[in-house]
Amino acid sequence: MMRGSSFLRPARIISSLLLPILMLAIQTDAVAAAASPAPYRIVGYASGWNPLQTKDAGKIDTLIFAFAQLKNGSVVLDDNGAKRLQDLIALKSKNPRLKVTISVGGWTVGGFSEAASTPAGREQFADSAAQLIAAQHADGLDVDWEYPGHHESGIKSSPEDKTNFTLLLKAVRASLDRAGAANGRTGANHYMLSVAIADGPFVSGVDIAAINPYLDWFNLMTYDFVNSATPTTGHHTGLHASALITGDGRTTDRAVQQFLAAGVPPQKLVIGAALYGREFADVKPEHNGLYQTYGTYVGGHNWPDLKHDVINKRGYIRYWDDAAQAPWLWNPKTHHFITYDDPQSIAAKAAYVKAQHLGGIMYWEQTLDSGDELLNDMWRGLQ
Known part of the structure; x- marks a missing residue:
């Protein structure tokens, strides 16, 4: 039919009338995110920012820059860190x-x-942190002490850490409030304070109930449950307990229940998701490598690499643990095992957040998923 035919004109008229309606209906996820925020937080740790990811900035409630340094008792940022922080603030x-x-x-x-x-020492730490927040035009502080009363990471610890951690956060809260009053950051716009915190035995040096009043929320590091220091493989960021888990093995749900039992309101608990997996070698083959002893810890893989190069490729077979609500990969020829989060496990975590009335989902770490696929899954799941 010729382009000038009158038979096309009614269709063109209808199309022109419908076009504004269609344009309103076909909004991008980012616009929808900015227009109608969900009642749940999406919190992302970020060591930097890939400009290609700016399209999804509307899906994130809080970005936590990682990391400032603790030098001679003061919280400081070097020039490179300050530049990377300002890249985030520009978003x-x-x-x-x-x-x-x-x-x-x-x-x-x-x-x-x-x-x-x-x-x-507490006053120096707190005042230097508040001064840094104000000078950089940031919105608050996250304290990632891994871990009070523990020295597994090679840091010094003390039996007094449990009491002193509470006093430290009390001092930080007071310094942030003073700085906020001086800079018009009060009420709903106050400088925020959060902690990155583990669970199970790794919070034996923390008085959870005592620190709760000083915090806006808790970033539960519900990942790295298995790693190079654990004796077996397993789900490194599993939601629930696998049928194969032994004893008081760590899970996201067990972490949440631990903090709820300590009196933390559910809306202050933000559970962790991982944008990376962990691989083990020389794994015993029973149960397709799940919760088995291993010979060597291989290392990590970010989500895009897992998706494009590993999952159901090169001999790796994907399995799903219904009890744990978590995937894993097993290579029966090489006896390699990989544990990770994926869209299915992220959806399960989002549903759990809603069911438990929690605060949201936190993830480590922004640069590990350049396509923002798992971020998108978190955002959709929490709508």
């Missing part, structure tokens, strides 16, 4: 609701026990 132009906070610490980072051990 507020895309998502005005976005909060950007600064995390201090991380695995193997010491100095916390020493800084928290005296009133003067």
Whole structure:
């Protein structure tokens, strides 16, 4: 039919009338995220930012910059860290609701026990942190001390850490409030305070009930349940207990129940998801390598690499644990085992957050999923 035929005109008229309606209906996820925030937080740790990911900035409630340093008792940022932090803060132009906070610490980072051990040390830590937050125009602080009362990461610890951690957070809360009052950051816009915190035996040096009043929320590090220091493979970020797990093996649900039992309101608990997997070699083949002893810990894989190069490829077979609500990979020829989060397990975690009325989902770490696939799954699951 010729382009000028009158038979096309009614269709064109109808199309022109419907076009505005269709344009309204076909909104992007990012626009929808900015327009109608869910009642749950999505919190992402970020060591930096890939410009290609800016399209999804509207799906994130809080980005936590990792990391500031603890030097001579003060919380500081070097020039490179300050630049990477400002890259995150610039995302507020895309998502005005976005909060950007600064995390201090991380695995193997010491100095916390020493800084928290005296009133003067706690004041120096707290005041330097508040000054840094204000100077960088950030929205708060995240304290990642791994872990009070423990020295597995090679840092110094003390039996007094349990009491001193509470006093440290009390001092930080007071310093942030003073800085907030001086900078018009009060009420709903106050400087926020959170902690990155483990579970099970790794919080034996934390008085959970005592620190709760000073915190806006808890970032539960519900990942790395199995790693190079554990005797067996397993689900490193499993939601529930596998039928094969032994004793009080760690799971996300067990972590949540531990904190609820300590009196933390559910809406202050943000569970962790992993954008990476962990691989083990020389694994015993029973149960397709799940919760078996192994010879060597191989290392980590980010989600895009797992998806494109490993899952159901090169001899790796994907399995799903209904009890744990978690996937794993087993290579029967090489006896390699990989544990990870994927869209199915993320959906299960999102459903769990809703069912338990929790605060949301946190993930480590933004640069590990350049396509934001798992972030998208978190966002969709929490709508």
